[in-house]
Amino acid sequence: MIHNVKISQSYLFFLFIITFLSCKQSSKPDVSTIHLDVKIERFDQDLYAGKEKDLKQTDLLLQKKYGVFYDDYVHRMVGNFNYSNEEILSTLYKDQAYYDLNKEKDSVFSSLTPIEKDLTQTFKYIKYYYPKAEVPRFISFISGFAVQTPIGDNYMGIGLDMFLGKDSKFYMAIVESVPLYLSRRFTPTYIVPRVTETYAREELFREKDEDRSLLSKMIYNGKILYFMDQVLADEVPDSVKIGYTSKQLEWCKTFESDIWGYYLANDLLFETDYQKIQVFLSEGPFTPGLGEKNESAPKLGIWIGWQIVKKYMRENPTVTLQQLMTEKDMQKILQAAKYKPK
Structure with a gap:
C-alpha cells in the first residue's frame, strides 16, 4: 500500500515537471491563428533537371518560372553579363565540380520539409510582431559557394551548398577563401537562423549610416x-x-566583466574610428588583444551589445519589442539597462 502511494507521488511530481516545462515553453505568443505555410522553391533541382534538355528550352523555362532570381543567378552569382544565359548554362552543365556539388547537396537535402516547417513558425512570430512584414519568396540554389542567403527583388535565396555540414569535403578544398572558423557553421542547423538574421538586417531594421560609434x-x-x-x-x-x-x-560568460572593463578602460564606447572598433565587430577565429592563447571569442562587441539589450528589456518590462527596435538613443538603452556585469 505504501509502495503504491510512493508511485503516485512520483507520478504527481512527474506531472508537475511536465506542466512546469510546458509553462516555460509557452513564453512565446500564440501564433496558431496566423495562416502561413512557407514553401521553398527548388531552383537547384529545376536547374539540374535541364542538364539533358535543349539549352534554349531550359533557359526559357527557368526565366518564366524564376524571373528576377534567375537573371541574378546567371549574371551575378555564377556568371556575368559578358555571356548569354545559354553559354553560362552550357559551361555549368559541363563542369564536373557542379555535378559533384549537386550530388552532395542532394544527399544532404533530399527534402526541405523540416526547414520549411521551422521557417513557417519563425515567420508566424515575425508576422505577429510586424503584421505588415512581407514574407519573401524562398528559393534554394547552389552557386559554387558564391553567396549564402541573398535578398533580391521579392525573393530570398538559400544557398544550400553553404549548409552541407562542417565536415563536407568541399569546405576543405576552399579553405583559403573560406576559413574553417566560418565553414564550421555551414550546417543545416544554421539555415533558419541565418535566413532570419539576413531578413532582419536587410528588410526590417537596416543599420543607419550615422550610427558609427562602437556603442551604436x-x-x-x-x-x-x-x-x-x-x-x-x-x-x-x-x-x-x-x-x-x-x-x-562559455568564455564570454566567464569573462563578461573583463570584456566590459576593457571597453571602459580604453574609452572605446564612443570611438568612431572604424579601424579601431572593427576588431570587436568582425568575424574571426578570436579577438586580438583579449584573452590568452587566442582563446577569446570573436566579435565581442556584438555579444556584449546583446547582453546590454537583454538587460535593458529585463529592467524595463513595459517596453515592447517594437519600441526596442525603433529606439534610436543608444545611450538611453545603455543607461536604462543598468548594465554592470560582475
Whole structure:
C-alpha cells in the first residue's frame, strides 16, 4: 500500500515537471491563428533537371518560372553579363565540380520539409510582431559557394551548398577563401537562423549610416540578436544565433566583466574610428588583444551589445519589442539597462 502511494507521488511530481516545462515553453505568443505555410522553391533541382534538355528550352523555362532570381543567378552569382544565359548554362552543365556539388547537396537535402516547417513558425512570430512584414519568396540554389542567403527583388535565396555540414569535403578544398572558423557553421542547423538574421538586417531594421560609434554598433547588433530570440524556436541555442562554438560562448560568460572593463578602460564606447572598433565587430577565429592563447571569442562587441539589450528589456518590462527596435538613443538603452556585469 505504501509502495503504491510512493508511485503516485512520483507520478504527481512527474506531472508537475511536465506542466512546469510546458509553462516555460509557452513564453512565446500564440501564433496558431496566423495562416502561413512557407514553401521553398527548388531552383537547384529545376536547374539540374535541364542538364539533358535543349539549352534554349531550359533557359526559357527557368526565366518564366524564376524571373528576377534567375537573371541574378546567371549574371551575378555564377556568371556575368559578358555571356548569354545559354553559354553560362552550357559551361555549368559541363563542369564536373557542379555535378559533384549537386550530388552532395542532394544527399544532404533530399527534402526541405523540416526547414520549411521551422521557417513557417519563425515567420508566424515575425508576422505577429510586424503584421505588415512581407514574407519573401524562398528559393534554394547552389552557386559554387558564391553567396549564402541573398535578398533580391521579392525573393530570398538559400544557398544550400553553404549548409552541407562542417565536415563536407568541399569546405576543405576552399579553405583559403573560406576559413574553417566560418565553414564550421555551414550546417543545416544554421539555415533558419541565418535566413532570419539576413531578413532582419536587410528588410526590417537596416543599420543607419550615422550610427558609427562602437556603442551604436554594439546596441544595433544586440537588438538584432534579441529580435532573433523572440522569433526563433526556443530550441535554437545562443551559440548558433551568434555563430560561436559552445566553448567561445562559455568564455564570454566567464569573462563578461573583463570584456566590459576593457571597453571602459580604453574609452572605446564612443570611438568612431572604424579601424579601431572593427576588431570587436568582425568575424574571426578570436579577438586580438583579449584573452590568452587566442582563446577569446570573436566579435565581442556584438555579444556584449546583446547582453546590454537583454538587460535593458529585463529592467524595463513595459517596453515592447517594437519600441526596442525603433529606439534610436543608444545611450538611453545603455543607461536604462543598468548594465554592470560582475
